[in-house]
Amino acid sequence: MTEKPGSNYRYIVVEGNIGAGKTTLTEAYSRHLNAKEIYEQFVDNPFLPLFYENPDKYALQLELTFLVERFRQLKEELESSLFHNAIVADYYLKKSLIFASTTLDEADFKLYARIFHSMTGTLPEPDLVIYLHQNTEQLLQNIAHRGRTYESNISRTYLERIQKSYFRFFKQVSAFPVVVVDCQNIDFVADKAYLNKLLDIPFQRFNKGFNVYDLK
Template identity: 45%
Template sequence: MKYRLITIEGNIGAGKTTLSTLLAKQLNARLVLEEFSDNPFLPKFYADPDRYGFPLELFFMAERFKQLSAMLEPDMFHQTTVSDYLFIKCLLFAKVTLADQEYQLYKRLFDIIHQQLVFPDILIYLQAPVAKLQQNIQKRNRSYEQAIPDSYLQSIQQSYLSYIQQRKGITLMVDASNADFLEDARHLQVILDALDKDYSEGVHRLNLP
């Protein structure tokens, strides 16, 4: 495998965890999945975002840092690691979620700890329209997600795309409009084949059959 640390990213409902899990199995890789369900502020945030946005994002940042810090330790059983999130997502979500003064304080904390983490060798970004995201969100049926407005998903999408445009490193932008990694083996194979290739720095687009 050319890439030792592979990160999958995308909006809420894009299919990050599904693809990460399948890739890790195929590549015999260590799998790192975000433990979002442990955040006690998540249901409260969707009910009252103005009140619970700051503690929500602080909790996420602390947990993500703890989890990704463990990746600094060598793993004698796996040469490759697949993760379903970037640490930068803390900042991308906070930019949308928080008021300006809260965001500036949050960013100061983020900047202190971000530099301590390793960066992925390659980023795979799953880009899907809001209608597809909402379809996936409804399908997985987490009660606290069912009322996420389209406008929030659109804001998160724009935050990611703005970041990717100026990101250093290799990014594979996957059109996930009709992605079904579980049921269509061809879709997973496109990703596996892509990971066997060399890329220059920048954004490279992938289409699924």
């Protein structure tokens, strides 16, 4: 299985909070690496708008539905990607645990975690995770700009809790590199210099675990 010359990672995941720019960067990596892309199909989750209106009532249904769909999609996509030099996904399967730890109470999360681990143990881990860090104000602006009605109830507090859960989780990772990119006050879509620095990340080598990458 050959890689694009110079690329050090085959299975790359772009992660970040809601509105951080994951899909935009995944599209750019797909073109740059001639890679197979995998995009989360969250718009099909019927519990998502209900959750934003009443999180306590719909959190478990939402998280279980996301888990089933993410697992099904990744299993099918990864099994059909044998002849691709690289794969880029705009989500990491274990984000399901990150979000569930924030949205579920202790009893529901214990149940959820047991289901998660029994389902997903056979899927491969990524070779590299790139995490886009944005401040909360910018996330709220990005969410408002894309105009999804069901996201209008997302609160600053919810985004901050998710952000903390991501960092808490990724600081414990030791199996692959997690590269945290500070994108605060940076528009990598408009400024090609920043985009080019992001596109160069897969061609560099990083230590396994938590890494910080400076775009400036």
